[in-house]
Amino acid sequence: xxxxxxxxxxxxxxxxxxxxxxxxxxxxxxxxxxxxxxxxxxxxxxxxxxxxxxxxxxxxxxxxxxxxxxxxxxxxxxxxxxxxxxxxxxxxxxxxxxxxxxxxxxxxxxxxxxxxxxxxxxxxxxxxxxxxxxxxxxxxxxxxxxxxxxxxxxxxxxxxxxxxxxxxxxxxxxxxxxxxxxxxxxxxxxxxxxxxxxxxxxxxxxxxxxxxxxxxxxxxxxxxxxxxxxxxxxxxxxxxxxxxxxxxxxxxxxxxxxxxxxxxxxxxxxxxxxxxxxxxxxxxxxxxxxxxxxxxxxxxxxxxxxxxxxxxxxxxxxxxxxxxxxxxxxxxxxxxxxxxxxxxxxxxxxxxxxxxxxxxxxxxxxxxxxxxxxxxxxxxxxxxxxxxxxxxxxxxxxxxxxxxxxx
Numbered sequence: 001x002x003x004x005x006x007x008x009x010x011x012x013x014x015x016x017x018x019x020x021x022x023x024x025x026x027x028x029x030x031x032x033x034x035x036x037x038x039x040x041x042x043x044x045x046x047x048x049x050x051x052x053x054x055x056x057x058x059x060x061x062x063x064x065x066x067x068x069x070x071x072x073x074x075x076x077x078x079x080x081x082x083x084x085x086x087x088x089x090x091x092x093x094x095x096x097x098x099x100x101x102x103x104x105x106x107x108x109x110x111x112x113x114x115x116x117x118x119x120x121x122x123x124x125x126x127x128x129x130x131x132x133x134x135x136x137x138x139x140x141x142x143x144x145x146x147x148x149x150x151x152x153x154x155x156x157x158x159x160x161x162x163x164x165x166x167x168x169x170x171x172x173x174x175x176x177x178x179x180x181x182x183x184x185x186x187x188x189x190x191x192x193x194x195x196x197x198x199x200x201x202x203x204x205x206x207x208x209x210x211x212x213x214x215x216x217x218x219x220x221x222x223x224x225x226x227x228x229x230x231x232x233x234x235x236x237x238x239x240x241x242x243x244x245x246x247x248x249x250x251x252x253x254x255x256x257x258x259x260x261x262x263x264x265x266x267x268x269x270x271x272x273x274x275x276x277x278x279x280x281x282x283x284x285x286x287x288x289x290x291x292x293x294x295x296x297x298x299x300x301x302x303x304x305x306x307x308x309x310x311x312x313x314x315x316x317x318x319x320x321x322x323x324x325x326x327x328x329x330x331x332x333x334x335x336x337x338x339x340x341x342x343x344x345x346x347x348x349x350x351x352x353x354x355x356x357x358x359x360x361x362x363x364x365x366x367x368x369x370x371x372x373x374x375x376x377x378x379x380x381x382x383x384x385x386x387x388x389x390x391x392x393x394x395x396x397x398x399x400x401x402x403x404x405x406x407x
Contacts, residue, residue: 017206096386124156201244220254
């Protein structure tokens with residue numbers, strides 16, 4: 001079998017971690033040695049029978065997988081367009097897709113004998129998931145989180161602390177996700193022998209984009225099987241929110257080799273002006289950040305630009321290299337949803353279906369409702385990547401007037 005006949009997840013990345021020209025590993029030699037060890041461990045330990053069986057047991061008996069696919073009858077009828085379905089990752093233990101890769105990363109750390117898990121978090125879902133994994137395996141956890149996000153997502157900060165994690169407030173720069181990644185990497189570099197960096201998305205130097213995608217691919221595998229069983233056919237369209245893009249990468253891999261339209265939904269925030277959004281695919285250009293080459297938003301000096309989104313998990317000035325590759329080759333269409341549309345979708349799904357989505361996921365729901373009106377005979381499958389408990393205080397404080405509207 002030649003390379004073109006292999007399924008997408010076996011075609012790329014190449015041995016050096018590249019998806020076309022995107023990806024790779026652009027880091028100092030001392031850190032590269034540690035990355036090489038992690039890559040070797042992934043390709044040996046994570047593909048062993050014992051590891052796979054233990055992880056499958058965790059997914060079933062601890063995480064509660066598989067999560068269901070759900071038909072949004074009320075929302076579909078209200079919109080008057082295409083049939084809208086949700087892959088309910090909000091029902092995964094801890095309330096988001098993040099636990100899929102956190103349990104995998106922590107299980108690898110256990111096999112490697114690591115004494116500490118270090119990570120960044122934006123919206124806090126990755127932090128909660130890793131704190132959960134640390135508690136499960138009995139490994140101490142240190143989470144770096146921007147001061148701005150700590151205030152926005154305080155319920156998740158409390159959850160991390162209850163689970164026993166140390167939360168480090170990052171006060172430099174914009175005090176959001178990029179700075180949290182910087183801080184977490186520095187903490188990891190201080191002791192790479194005894195600690196492991198458990199990245200929160202399909203970003204960073206190789207092998208992180210590969211590892212996180214593979215741990216998240218369970219979402220797409222389940223969704224494809226479930227949708228076929230439910231409807232007898234594949235969805236016409238699939239969509240998911242994209243910041244770094246972990247939920248989308250795993251979800252899209254269930255359909256990337258099928259005749260299905262794929263949409264990555266980016267946060268347009270307050271508008272198209274630089275600093276008011278985090279739409280890397282739509283407005284960025286090629287550049288290296290956090291040890292990988294991708295598409296990134298840049299300021300006048302070519303440095304990572306300030307970004308914004310009401311959804312803390314989406315305010316990242318770059319995107320996973322596989323998303324950049326899919327975008328460049330035309331396989332993934334980048335679409336944008338602003339704050340107003342996302343908040344509207346947040347309340348609409350809550351009122352019509354009794355499902356409160358994470359603000360990140362609400363971006364994908366918002367796009368699905370727009371697409372549904374344009375393609376009334378289609379079906380649309382949305383990856384509902386997380387639940388919105390963490391966002392309630394922030395939404396009511398900043399967007400409380402939306403609660404008085406009719407949906």
